[in-house]
Amino acid sequence: MTHAAAPYRRRFFRMMLGMGIAAGIAAPFAACASRTFPFIPDHYTFSQRQVQDAVSRKFPYRHSVSQLFDVALTNPLVGFEPQANRVTVRLDAHVTSPFLQQPVDGAFTLSSALEYDSTQRAVVLRSPSVEHVDVAGEARSYRQQIEAAGALAAAQWLDGYPIYTFKPEELQFAGVNYEPGTITILSNGIRVQIVER
Incomplete structure (x- = not known):
């Protein structure tokens, strides 16, 4: 039973490795296509x-x-x-x-x-x-x-x-400079939009 499962595991790992490499190649292009990175706050x-x-x-x-x-x-x-x-x-x-x-x-x-x-x-x-x-x-x-x-x-x-x-690091991400945009008063706080300079 162990021997029968081994080829399946190898195929599974090869497939995952291939997907990982493809994602690694695609990621920089996706970042270039987007104005902001997903981890950068927009406000x-x-x-x-x-x-x-x-x-x-x-x-x-x-x-x-x-x-x-x-x-x-x-x-x-x-x-x-x-x-x-x-x-x-x-x-x-x-x-x-x-x-x-x-x-x-x-x-x-x-x-x-x-x-x-x-x-x-x-x-x-x-x-x-x-x-x-x-x-x-x-x-x-x-x-x-x-x-x-x-x-x-x-x-x-x-x-x-x-x-x-703002601290300088709050307005700079991955070498790109940002600045506050629209300021909106909420019922319980203030929301400040962050946009690329």
Whole structure:
């Protein structure tokens, strides 16, 4: 029985060897025909936690507006707006002014687009704007000025701020250079397409 099985095994191994050689010859041509190799990711996804950690490093923030208001922004909370393809950042605000009998606490909500900055090799916040200001008490009469302070803070402090910086090896595979393409905001993260440069 062993002798009868031996020729079958030899034929089987020869057939597998032939298929392996053929695949080895064909593989380089398949790689040449394709723009990307199968093992190269076509995108990266960043979680809300990663974005939250990056933004949190930028705070607390304090700013004085024309000697009228001192605004302190703390406790950033990152959110996503997939339908608008934007990132939101909610901030606690502490406002003091000689015009206010006592400091006022409230909240700002900022909204920002995302963009790839090739100089920094990073995905950055771009053109953040104030979406909502929530203040109570006597500070309501100064809402416009407080909102302006928040807008100034957003423009000066967060515009161009990197939320993820790519390592060189993340954008180079088999001697081919890649770069981030379309950036899509998901409900629970950010998806960055990777395309050949």
